[in-house]
Amino acid sequence: MNIGNAADRSGVSAKMIRYYEEIGLITASRRANGYRDYDANDVSVLQFIRRTRDLGFSLDEVSNLLALWRDRKRPSRQVKKLASQHIEDLERRMREMRAVVRTLKTLADHCHGDERSDCPILEDFASAPAKKAARRHAHA
Amino acid sequence: MNIGNAADRSGVSAKMIRYYEEIGLITASRRANGYRDYDANDVSVLQFIRRTRDLGFSLDEVSNLLALWRDRKRPSRQVKKLASQHIEDLERRMREMRAVVRTLKTLADHCHGDERSDCPILEDFASAPAKKAARRHAHA
């Protein structure tokens, strides 16, 4: 099956399929004309990637999960550990975001939000201590 | 004051100060030797940027906030609107992350996590519908 077909079935764009191959996440056989050729198992792998990406795993983590998936004899402990770490990572980021939301809500609550120009939000932005929290982290 | 000094006082790296200038977020006067020169007000602007970045605003949003900050006659309504939109954005992302965490926790709960190799987590990754949620969004 051609790449476009595999893309449709897996929900991974052709562009991304080529990229995943480039970074060594997957491989693809070629037909005589140079076209990549995929079978049902390849589509399963792509769906696996799609699913784990949707769950917010980085490509690096996906790579580890794929390796565990392929190794049928590996202990489930390893898989659970990766999942748990990801859960903790998400929870940590949510805590940081919650703190930011709390701050912003407090500021917004004290802002009239009308035609008057005085606004404690901007005043705070200009003077607050900037506590270095919620540093960004690439994947959503 | 030199860029290094401004960086120390504002908490924004010299590298980033130059970048912010390059993208038109700030400006800088030059001394005869070509060095950038900053005063107390410039440092205030940098601290403003630092603070809003820490609160998760994108540089695009920071740019808007800076414009509002500089325009002392603008209605506070505009500022509050930007803040509220950002709050909603954060809350939406947190909802998505919570959904992912719920899914992962359910999966992890059903995985033995021991030496046995059967693992419902990977089985789910390989077969679940992939509901297209939590698509990433650049800033954390």
Place this chain on the structure above:
DNA sequence: CTAATCCTTCCCATAGTGGGAAGGTCAAGC
């Protein structure tokens, strides 16, 4: 005067994803 520290600009890398150009291939219709 020299050495260290600062400044300048310029290029590169990161993590994923998409856009698009230039060109080869294949299948359908005439």
Place this chain on the structure above:
DNA sequence: GCTTGACCTTCCCACTATGGGAAGGATTAG
């Protein structure tokens, strides 16, 4: 058989925001 359109290929560019580092000039401390 030939044209047309839908595919495929590779290659380069863009984005967000940040850091690393090189090459070279300026300043400053000793």
